[in-house]
Amino acid sequence: MAFKCQEDSYLTEYTSIVLKCEPTTELIVDYGKISNFEGYKVTLENTILFPAGGGQPHDVGWLNETEVLQVLRKGEEALHFVKEPLAEGTIVHQRLDWDRRFDHMQQHSGQHLLSAILEKEHNMPTTSWWLGVDESYIELDSKVSDDVIEATESRCNELIREAVPVDVKFFKARDPALHQAHTRGLPEDCTDTIRIISIRKVDDNMCCGTHVSNLSELQMIKLIGTEPGKKGKTNLKFLVGNRVTRTFQKMLHRERALTALLKNEPTRHEELVCKLQRNLKITNKCLQNVLIELAQYEADKIRSIVPSPKYVVMFKKEATPEFNRAVLKGLEGQNLFIFLASEEPDRPNEGQIIIQGPVEHCEALGNKITELLKGKGAFKHGKFQGKAGDLTAINKCKRLIEDYFNNLK
Ligand SMILES: [Zn+2]
Structure with missing residues (x-):
């Protein structure tokens, strides 16, 4: 079954009914951070709150006035983690934390676009991906050159400017139309209804996540470097949409703080810090020499x-x-x-x-x-x-x- 959030990623409010409510002590996992939980897991007839899966973290939101701290998929069900019990049959008004969800949509659709360009234009398939609290990355089999990074970023941003539509399509298993699509990132319990995210003329990919309906909503993608991954793989880090602006703003703050401290313009920061480090080294060396002379003097005096x-x-x-x-x-x-x-x-x-x-x-x-x-x-x-x-x-x-x-x- 497809949840309401998978049919329409843009629903922020919805009314449903409580089917089941059971006590639970399962852990809460958010962006890889684990915390203890004691409360209830609630199953609804349908939901606009996305249960974690396919690399995308869960949504948070409210059922009436009760806060939902985690949503997990168990088979066909989405379990909503809440602190207070909700009686079976209760009509609940669902509200979604849209800022968090839209951020996940931007990062997830951005990942599909990035993976598609790297695979189709540079023969570098993505083996897995991670959506983190500040940064995300895709995992690649081999190292990626600066030239490929530059070309890929440029091509992704070109497609964002072209405002390419992104469609969600549903298929039954064994549908011949599925032939072209990828299976990466698809949880096993997602295979009943096959769901394809299609970036028109660019990529078709099986996925259970929530996506933007047009690449223009990604605003821009910025590749921010690589780091060694597991077992000789390479993680290519990226930011999409609001995260680019947010990160740029943080960098501006840091730069202004440094400008005030160093009392010079940003283009000279590196040079000035190098000079300071060099001077500190010399000063420490002088201090050492003076201290040793002083020690000898103290000993002579005694x-x-x-x-x-x-x-x-x-x-x-x-x-x-x-x-x-x-x-x-x-x-x-x-x-x-x-x-x-x-x-x-x-x-x-x-x-x-x-x-x-x-x-x-x-x-x-x-x-x-x-x-x-x-x-x-x-x-x-x-x-x-x-x-x-x-x-x-x-x-x-x-x-x-x-x-x-x-x-x-
Ligand atoms: Zn996906």
Whole structure:
């Protein structure tokens, strides 16, 4: 049986009657995103809400005031997922979320057109397709060249400009007229009534989806690049109709934001970002050199203290691993208890700590320090090097070390 939505894709309201209503906990799947559901599945005499199939996501809408969150096809039935039960025999006024549906019609008819041109003019058949929340793609057996992409996009848009009619035709199985049509994208439970989407003189394709009645309603098609697909295949991504405008608007917003940040015109963005990245690299290198020199200076200063200190505590927020290594190297051979701490650049209060020195001091202080700082790591060869989960207790650590050594005197 063909649903009302398959006879006429443009119906946005319709009245039907509830035949069945059963509780269900089946999941809701929308553009591949899965969510839990607890409610009811309602079967109606007929429906204008399209049940997911043939690559096209389900419609959403309302049955009277009850929201329909998903529609699934089970054999001959369309199951409407709702939160509240509807009694058998209830007359329901169906309303369709037309914006979502029309978007699906544009993407789906766009896919038929794109697949037809690639197959007929470039011998590249489509093996499957995906309609996503922002972008869609068709899957191809092989890589597709930039020249083919350009020619295909241009040809599709030419046919859109020519306003080629798109017809829906119904056939009985074994009708000889079916000979020419494709079977791709046809769910097995769709085969009872054979339905052909015909882009006049361009393509005939078996399909259960909802389509525009004229290619002019696609407005335009934009191919936006390829990415590797499953098992060596290629996914060719595309946008049709309102999605082209929507995406272009988002890009304009991003471009304006960048223009404000970079204080220069869009044609210079790339050049300016490259320059910024280069400068940042040089600045980081300089900072590293200065930090290492500073580490050597700090170590020299400690070595020159008379009488020699028993411990060193150094908390430098911006210290890098290189800085810490340089401090430790500078203090080699000194009989010192050393505690170094630094902060993670993007996570304040978290950081790196190093504890090393004579065994008896490490044993007395090590665990207490790591406990205070929620340290993660272990003593290895008399040295602790690890992460600190909470640096807010750093002053407590300093006092703990001071008290310990004062009491030794
Ligand atoms: Zn289709």
